Amino acid sequence: MIDLNDLRVFERVATLRSFAAASRELKVPRSSVSRSIQRLEATVGVRLLQRTTRDVTLTEAGVALLDQSAESLARLGDALDYVSGLGEEPRGTLRISAGIGFGVNILSELLPEFIRRHPNVDATLDLSSTPADLVAERIDVAIRMGPMPDSQIVAKRLGLLHRYLCASPDYLSRRGTPAVIDDLRRHDLVDLPVRDGRKSTWVFVKDQERVEHRQAARLSVNCALTVHKMLLNGGGIGLSTAYLCAPELEVGRLTRLLPEWSIPAVVVHAVFPTQRQLAPAVRAFVQFMIEHPKAGAYWQHDALQ
Structure with a gap:
């Protein structure tokens, strides 16, 4: 046996x-x-x-x-963890996966408070620009952005991630400020890579009007945090997430462009490896992410409204 x-x-x-x-x-x-x-x-x-x-x-x-x-x-380990945790305070090691920018700017602030509230929980945070294999890497919960590609994925919506079209004052002083969407064609774009070599597509919305702008980026990198840093360093025009760019916009290190247009928000999900019952530590973390006021100030709500 x-x-x-x-x-x-x-x-x-x-x-x-x-x-x-x-x-x-x-x-x-x-x-x-x-x-x-x-x-x-x-x-x-x-x-x-x-x-x-x-x-x-x-x-x-x-x-x-x-x-x-x-x-x-x-699944057996998850079942044992869940059963042993029934009726108890959250405990054990919580394994979390997230993108680099979200980890550096959001989870680095929230996790210390989370473990203070739950003294029997340890947390391991894995940051990567590519999605982790939750089963193979034994991840309890992953933070994912955008629509879920598979309807079978077990996920819990956490909030919305707002984005803004930005550039640095230095770049704009050299290249000028776009007044309309089509002016972007005369500028250098910074963006995340697009599959199969296609051009980046940015969607702009104003009232009932929707415009899709397609243009190849001059700088592309598979990390939203690095896109943001390139914008700060004068690399061009790009979309930056609210939790990254809102503080820089407030002090003038970045300038918001085409403010009469909005960029559709990205849904943020907590994703789980199986359809099992969630262990107490996982449930506590997800609820903490939804309710914590500091998170709401940066990404669950529009930081500039």
């Missing part, structure tokens, strides 16, 4: 491709990791991993076992 702990050790080694990394994450000696793999291979009767001094690769049997076991182990 397979030992579930040995299976859990295998899943971590196979996912991380490293005995040492699995040992550190599981907080057990490397020798214990090796013994768990040996016992599991003896139980199933086949080799699951090929080990060298530099790398760990999966055999065909190892790939098959990982595919079949990873999500089941995650």
Whole structure:
């Protein structure tokens, strides 16, 4: 009979491709990791991993076992965490994934207050410009922007992210200030990358009028925080999120352009790896994000209205 702990050790080694990394994450000696793999291979009767001094690769049997076991182990762990937390205060380690800009400017302010309110909760924050694999990376909750690409994704709406068309005074002094949307064609745009090499599309709304402006960006980067920094440094004209640009607009380091037009807000969601019941720490974090007044001042409401 397979030992579930040995299976859990295998899943971590196979996912991380490293005995040492699995040992550190599981907080057990490397020798214990090796013994768990040996016992599991003896139980199933086949080799699951090929080990060298530099790398760990999966055999065909190892790939098959990982595919079949990873999500089941995650669900089992989630179920145990949830049951053990019923009727208790939130506790344990909360693993959060978010974009770099949101993490630096919003979560860096909110998480210290969250853990003060919940002394039995530790938080691990993973920041990346690309969405994390919630199951493989054992993420409890991810902050995602925009429409959900898959209707099967389990998500909770947190609020709206407002954006403004901005440039630095230095750039505008050199290149002039656009008076109408079509004037943007004479300017350098800064934007996030667009798939398949297509031109960026910016949507402007005024009353019942809607205009789509398509233009290739001169500067593109896959991080909203870096877009914002490029705008501050005179790189061109771009869209900056309210929590980034509102303080700079207030002190004059950025200038809002075409203010008679609005940019459609982006929906912010908390996304979960499965349709399971949420552990108390996850529920507490999501509710905290919705209700916390400092968050509302920067991204749940229009910061310039």
